Amino acid sequence: xxxxxxxxxxxxxxxxxxxxxxxxxxxxxxxxxxxxxxxxxxxxxxxxxxxxxxxxxxxxxxxxxxxxxxxxxxxxxxxxxxxxxxxxxxxxxxx
Amino acid sequence: xxxxxxxxxxxxxxxxxxxxxxxxxxxxxxxxxxxxxxxxxxxxxxxxxxxxxxxxxxxxxxxxxxxxxxxxxxxxxxxxxxxxxxxxxxxxxxxxxxxxxxxxxxxxxxxxxxxxxxxxxxxxxxxxxxxxxxxxxxxxxxxxxxxxxxxxxxxxxxxxxxxxxxxxxxxxxxxxxxxxxxxxxxxxxxxxxxxxxxxxxxxxxxxxx
Numbered sequence: 154x155x156x157x158x159x160x161x162x163x164x165x166x167x168x169x170x171x172x173x174x175x176x177x178x179x180x181x182x183x184x185x186x187x188x189x190x191x192x193x194x195x196x197x198x199x200x201x202x203x204x205x206x207x208x209x210x211x212x213x214x215x216x217x218x219x220x221x222x223x224x225x226x227x228x229x230x231x232x233x234x235x236x237x238x239x240x241x242x243x244x245x246x247x248x
Numbered sequence: 249x250x251x252x253x254x255x256x257x258x259x260x261x262x263x264x265x266x267x268x269x270x271x272x273x274x275x276x277x278x279x280x281x282x283x284x285x286x287x288x289x290x291x292x293x294x295x296x297x298x299x300x301x302x303x304x305x306x307x308x309x310x311x312x313x314x315x316x317x318x319x320x321x322x323x324x325x326x327x328x329x330x331x332x333x334x335x336x337x338x339x340x341x342x343x344x345x346x347x348x349x350x351x352x353x354x355x356x357x358x359x360x361x362x363x364x365x366x367x368x369x370x371x372x373x374x375x376x377x378x379x380x381x382x383x384x385x386x387x388x389x390x391x392x393x394x395x396x397x398x399x400x401x402x403x404x405x406x407x408x409x410x411x412x413x414x415x416x417x418x419x420x421x422x423x424x425x426x427x428x429x430x431x432x433x434x435x436x437x438x439x440x441x442x443x444x445x446x447x448x449x450x451x452x453x454x455x456x457x
Contacts, residue, residue, distance in 0.1 A: 162337065168326055172322060172325075186451070194456065195452075198451035201451070202451055231281075237286075238292065241292075
């Protein structure tokens with residue numbers, strides 16, 4: 154029995170592999186934070202966090218196995234958010 | 249039961265729309281993204297304006313507990329995904345065990361969070377504390393954001409735990425099953441969002457020192 158949103162039932166092993174990848178990325182994040190390079194460390198941490206979020210979205214939240222509609226919705230929201238962030242710094246960055 | 253009542257009951261079932269329910273949950277998640285997102289933008293601005301103070305504040309937080317909570321939430325997302333997978337395969341008991349594990353992980357998270365906060369309170373750092381008011385403005389902003397954002401997040405963990413309990417009850421009662429699984433899937437979506445928010449909270453508060 155599969156639900157109408159997925160083509161098939163996702164194998165358990167995929168969930169375990171994603172979990173292992175997430176744990177590994179967490180270790181990397183913590184390790185990088187000990188390299189004393191301040192703003193580079195922050196940027197790296199945010200980038201790694203973005204990768205982790207993508208994995209959670211794609212596999213745990215099933216976007217990888219869902220209709221394109223959901224990808225479009227999510228990218229639209231993230232694009233909107235990027236505009237908020239960008240415009241905010243277009244202001245504060247030059248005060 | 250009269251013929252009319254049976255027809256009414258059948259009509260109620262016809263109105264169950266799992267696709268609409270899933271899209272609806274995603275729309276709600278987008279409002280959560282903008283809610284926490286606005287707080288993250290606030291954090292980003294003040295990180296830029298009070299860079300040194302933020303890093304000093306970050307060093308006051310316990311990395312081990314923060315990392316521990318990260319591992320707990322990531323694993324809880326795994327158990328949640330497994331719970332859904334189990335129910336998809338018709339394995340009701342396994343699904344309930346996985347949901348129970350997810351719930352235990354959520355309690356573990358809240359326990360560590362409360363230990364962290366009491367440490368801070370013990371050292372005179374809480375919203376409105378005199379000791380905090382005597383610190384640099386930047387550090388005050390840092391801890392204000394720390395309590396606000398981790399507090400709002402913890403509230404979401406509590407709500408998520410309640411939602412998980414509700415889903416488990418529905419499964420036990422047979423209302424949620426392999427053929428009608430969207431309530432559990434949407435509960436999972438909410439739980440994963442809670443995990444996503446923490447994935448960003450952890451490095452930005454605990455690892456920038």
